[in-house]
Amino acid sequence: MTEGLAGFPSNQILKKDYVVVPVVASKIMKDPKMTNHVIHVLNFGCSANQAIAEGLIGTLKQHQYQITESFEEANTVIVNTCVVKQNTEHRMKSLLLNLAFEKEVIITGCLPVVMRDWITENIPNAKVLFPEVAKDIILLLNNNYVPEVKYTDSDVWSQLYLKGRSQYNPVITIIEISRGCLGKCSFCIVQKAKGSLRSRAKENVLTEIKQALFSGSREIWLTSQDTGTYGIDLKPQVNLTDLIESINHFKQEFFVRIGMMTPYMVQNFLQPLIQNFQSPNIFKFLHLPIQSGSNKILRSMQRKEDMKYFIDLIAKLKKNIPDLVLATDIIVGFPGETEQDYQNTVDLLHKIQFEIVNISKYTDRPGTEASGLPEKVPTHIKSQRSRELSKICRNITQKKLEQWIDWEGKVIIDEYGTKKGQFLGRNTSYLPILFNNPNLSLGVIVRAKIIETKTIYLIGEVKE
Numbered sequence: 001m002t003e004g005l006a007g008f009p010s011n012q013i014l015k016k017d018y019v020v021v022p023v024v025a026s027k028i029m030k031d032p033k034m035t036n037h038v039i040h041v042l043n044f045g046c047s048a049n050q051a052i053a054e055g056l057i058g059t060l061k062q063h064q065y066q067i068t069e070s071f072e073e074a075n076t077v078i079v080n081t082c083v084v085k086q087n088t089e090h091r092m093k094s095l096l097l098n099l100a101f102e103k104e105v106i107i108t109g110c111l112p113v114v115m116r117d118w119i120t121e122n123i124p125n126a127k128v129l130f131p132e133v134a135k136d137i138i139l140l141l142n143n144n145y146v147p148e149v150k151y152t153d154s155d156v157w158s159q160l161y162l163k164g165r166s167q168y169n170p171v172i173t174i175i176e177i178s179r180g181c182l183g184k185c186s187f188c189i190v191q192k193a194k195g196s197l198r199s200r201a202k203e204n205v206l207t208e209i210k211q212a213l214f215s216g217s218r219e220i221w222l223t224s225q226d227t228g229t230y231g232i233d234l235k236p237q238v239n240l241t242d243l244i245e246s247i248n249h250f251k252q253e254f255f256v257r258i259g260m261m262t263p264y265m266v267q268n269f270l271q272p273l274i275q276n277f278q279s280p281n282i283f284k285f286l287h288l289p290i291q292s293g294s295n296k297i298l299r300s301m302q303r304k305e306d307m308k309y310f311i312d313l314i315a316k317l318k319k320n321i322p323d324l325v326l327a328t329d330i331i332v333g334f335p336g337e338t339e340q341d342y343q344n345t346v347d348l349l350h351k352i353q354f355e356i357v358n359i360s361k362y363t364d365r366p367g368t369e370a371s372g373l374p375e376k377v378p379t380h381i382k383s384q385r386s387r388e389l390s391k392i393c394r395n396i397t398q399k400k401l402e403q404w405i406d407w408e409g410k411v412i413i414d415e416y417g418t419k420k421g422q423f424l425g426r427n428t429s430y431l432p433i434l435f436n437n438p439n440l441s442l443g444v445i446v447r448a449k450i451i452e453t454k455t456i457y458l459i460g461e462v463k464e
Contacts, residue, residue: 037104037141038066040074044092045082047223047259049109051161051174052134053080056108058165063138067166074103076141078129081109084190086363089115096123106141108134110193113150114366135160151195154179158200161208171219171414171443173212177205177243178224182232183262185291186302186373187331189365194225197233202243213252218443219414219426220247221257228265241272248279253445255412257430260287263313264304270313274320280410284321285430287356288314289329293348294341297334300373307348314352325429327356332389333382334362335373342385349392355400355431357393361386394455401453404431408463411448413440425460433460 039060043053056078057067068074077099083089092111099105100123107119108129119126128148129140134157136146149156157179167173178199181191209220222243224230231238240261247256266273266288276282288310292298295306305313318324330345349357361382364371411433415424421438425448433450434457440446452459 037076038068038074039076039078040068040071041078041080042095043080044088045080045084045109047174047221048176048179048225049080049082050168051165051176051223052108052131054165054167054174055160056080056134056137059135059137059160061166062164065141076104076106078106078108078137081107081111083110083114083193083365085360086365093118093122096126100126106137110190112148113193114189116148132157151180151198154198154200154204158204158208162204167217169415169442171217171412172221173209173215173217173219174221174223175205175208175212176200176224177222177227178230181225182229183226184302186300186369187334187362187365189368190225192367197226197229199229199231199234201234202231202238202246205243206246209247210250213250213254216443218254218412218445219257220254221259223259225260226262226265227259228261228268239269239272241269241276244276244279244282245272248276248281250281254281255283255426255428256281257283257285258287260289262304263288263290263310266313267309270316274317277321277324280428283426283430284323284428285325285327286317287327287329289358290348291329291331292334292337292341293345294337297337297341300336301331301334301370307344311348311351323429325355325431326352327358328352328354329358329360330389331360331362332385333377335370335377336375337362337377346389346392349389349396353396353400354393355397357389357397359386359389359393397456398453401431401456401458404450404458405453406450408447408449410445411460412445413442416442424457432457434458435460435462437462 041053041057043050060067079096079099081092083092096105096107105123105126106129107126108131112119112128112130116128119128127140129137129146130148130150132149132152133146140146178197180195180197182197183191212220227240230240230243277284290310291301291303293307298306314326332342362377409428411425411427413423413425416422417424417434421436423435423437423440425433425435427433433448446462447464448460448462450458450460
């Protein structure tokens with residue numbers, strides 16, 4: 001699965017299904033050569049998609065296109081799509097079919113890469129922009145030819161970010177350190193959408209982070225389909241911990257969130273990773289998707305880790321990284337999942353006590369090996385197991401959060417709350433803390449105390 005906003009993301013609190021990147025509309029230049037596009041951007045999916053959307057909007061603004069937050073005002077809509085799950089795919093297609101009657105539509109993101117024929121058959125007038133060539137958005141708007149490139153080298157797509165971006169959040173910068181992965185998971189469509197691993201040069205990543213900090217960002221998200229594979233394809237070879245060590249040399253006060261990594265990769269740099277977490281700049285947070293507690297199902301999923309490896313890994317991480325917060329992903333109802341397999345997953349969740357669990361019901365994804373497997377689990381059983389797991393995880397989360405009552409420490413204020421005078425911050429373990437304090441502002445780092453817990457977040461008060 002692709003890396004998303006795990007870690008009690010604010011969109012859970014704010015009840016958003018997608019992220020719309022807010023920007024300030026600029027005036028259209030009265031140049032007869034300019035088109036009359038008034039553009040609205042809809043962004044769906046993972047944090048990497050959000051970074052691409054920010055790059056698109058930044059490029060458009062540099063060329064004096066008018067960007068609007070109002071769907072009604074727009075005559076052109078850019079939809080940055082996601083298809084990682086079946087219900088997401090259906091939502092994307094329904095949205096696009098409806099939009100095609102009202103607006104000029106540009107489709108980018110994962111849908112064109114894996115389902116180009118569907119667009120041709122159903123929305124023939126739509127313009128298509130593959131993510132790898134997102135930097136060529138201006139050419140496409142001016143009706144020039146843009147090649148439909150599925151996968152290319154990292155230098156091409158990194159140019160989109162180096163041109164400047166219009167950020168969703170001025171204090172959070174998403175840094176896409178690589179694209180694609182090395183996995184062969186039988187259920188996953190992401191590799192078809194993103195291709196094999198292509199890492200960005202460490203120097204390019206560091207340059208982008210330096211620019212972000214200079215521009216006022218205080219929180220850096222390192223994102224990719226699997227951060228644990230970063231640098232394996234580079235010559236000379238580097239790894240994630242080499243990158244983090246270099247990031248820690250920056251002198252500013254800021255925080256880094258390390259994105260999702262497959263558990264199997266951690267063995268390649270476990271001790272350096274533990275050492276990385278000694279830095280005050282690194283959120284004590286890891287997203288390690290296991291997908292199932294059954295070794296039989298993991299083999300069928302073509303995952304490389306087994307339960308012994310995973311449990312031993314978590315034990316070492318918890319022992320050596322105080323206050324570590326863990327997230328994982330679980331798929332219920334994978335083909336062939338028996339009641340015992342499901343119970344093994346339940347047992348794992350009780351044993352590890354993850355703070356965050358992202359639960360998905362298995363659905364066939366086109367072209368994946370798992371879609372051809374027999375012994376499909378009936379929908380009603382998948383739904384029942386999903387409900388049961390969700391309840392178990394909510395209870396575990398609540399108990400884990402209660403242990404943070406009376407904690408005091410640094411918190412970065414990185415989002416607005418849903419009500420006037422509310423702000424959302426993250427402590428050093430990336431737990432979300434809500435403040436009812438109108439005197440705060442985005443980007444400040446305060447000393448705070450946790451005074452109360454809610455279902456998926458904490459309530460804090462500022463001490464300094």
